[in-house]
Amino acid sequence: MNRKSFLDLTVFDNHSLKEIIKLSDKLSTTRFLLGDVLKQKVIALIFLKHSTRTRVSFEVAIRDLGGSTIFLGRDELQIGRGEPIKDTARVLSGYVHGIIARLYSHDSLIELANYSTIPIINALTDYNHPVQILADLLTVYQEFKTLNVKWAYVGDGNNIARSLVEAASIIGFELCIASPQGYELEKEFKEKYRNFDFIKFTNDPVLSVKGASVVYTDTWISMGQEAEKEKRISDFKRFIVNKELFSHAREDAIFLHCLPAYRGLEVSEDVLEGERSRVFKQAHNRLHSEKALLWSIYSGYLSDKILLK
Numbered sequence: 360m361n362r363k364s365f366l367d368l369t370v371f372d373n374h375s376l377k378e379i380i381k382l383s384d385k386l387s388t389t390r391f392l393l394g395d396v397l398k399q400k401v402i403a404l405i406f407l408k409h410s411t412r413t414r415v416s417f418e419v420a421i422r423d424l425g426g427s428t429i430f431l432g433r434d435e436l437q438i439g440r441g442e443p444i445k446d447t448a449r450v451l452s453g454y455v456h457g458i459i460a461r462l463y464s465h466d467s468l469i470e471l472a473n474y475s476t477i478p479i480i481n482a483l484t485d486y487n488h489p490v491q492i493l494a495d496l497l498t499v500y501q502e503f504k505t506l507n508v509k510w511a512y513v514g515d516g517n518n519i520a521r522s523l524v525e526a527a528s529i530i531g532f533e534l535c536i537a538s539p540q541g542y543e544l545e546k547e548f549k550e551k552y553r554n555f556d557f558i559k560f561t562n563d564p565v566l567s568v569k570g571a572s573v574v575y576t577d578t579w580i581s582m583g584q585e586a587e588k589e590k591r592i593s594d595f596k597r598f599i600v601n602k603e604l605f606s607h608a609r610e611d612a613i614f615l616h617c618l619p620a621y622r623g624l625e626v627s628e629d630v631l632e633g634e635r636s637r638v639f640k641q642a643h644n645r646l647h648s649e650k651a652l653l654w655s656i657y658s659g660y661l662s663d664k665i666l667l668k
């Protein structure tokens with residue numbers, strides 16, 4: 360695998376992750392701080408699923424850094440007709456300088472990285488969504504000037520939840536994940552974090568939100584789960600983040616959602632649009648944190664040893 364690929368947050372240690380967040384914060388006020396680190400570089404974006412934020416923020420970030428992009432949707436590559444990922448990886452490695460990939464299975468992403476000689480950046484798989492969490496960390500840092508506050512995640516044990524657990528384990532913040540029975544993160548995953556006593560899992564949304572500074576949720580029906588929609592809506596009913604649930608958080612708590620949000624399902628309209636909601640700031644922060652990530656990969660400013668194992 361290319362050593363500079365970014366498939367999950369665990370490539371960072373505590374120090375380097377905080378450095379990236381601080382750099383992202385600077386970029387949020389000084390857009391062109393980093394110069395042309397991607398000059399004459401072409402980055403391909405392979406998106407087999409829909410996207411608004413990830414696609415657009417990465418395309419803008421790459422252009423701001425002097426590079427150019429080729430967007431490849433699901434109907435544009437021979438992958439759609441059965442060409443193996445490993446062949447695609449080797450072919451594209453001879454044309455472009457990096458691939459940002461939104462795929463279904465995480466194993467496919469690992470295959471892409473294993474067969475590429477260029478950096479591969481995870482733009483979401485069914486397993487995790489690390490670039491989203493970089494923006495979430497930035498949003499919390501901007502709000503509280505620290506990441507070490509209590510985070511509550513209420514909802515599906517999904518890609519967002521896994522990346523939040525990874526972030527908590529690296530930074531050391533308290534995280535309580537509440538999911539309905541049958542929708543918890545899988546046992547083997549939780550087992551890996553057994554020794555992190557500040558990461559907790561529950562089926563009780565109130566327990567999760569109690570005393571939290573950050574209340575985070577995500578859709579109950581992730582991309583690819585559309586067939587389960589009715590069952591999920593019924594199974595998740597108690598897990599809507601509404602005013603009542605939010606009132607258990609601290610008075611200065613903020614509401615986060617990776618978006619797109621489905622009002623009346625995982626979150627009520629008044630919480631999403633309320634004064635404690637930071638969801639649009641969070642979405643805008645995608646641009647700054649992704650730019651910092653790209654810069655760290657392509658500039659060589661942070662050595663592999665510090666930043667990318």
Ligand code: CP
Nearest residue numbers: 410411412413617618
């Ligand atoms: N949050 C997020 O990744 O949004 P998109 O699906 O629009 O990229």
Ligand code: NVA
Nearest residue numbers: 517577581582617618
């Ligand atoms: N869990 C959601 C995140 C969307 C950004 C999904 O995978 O569809």
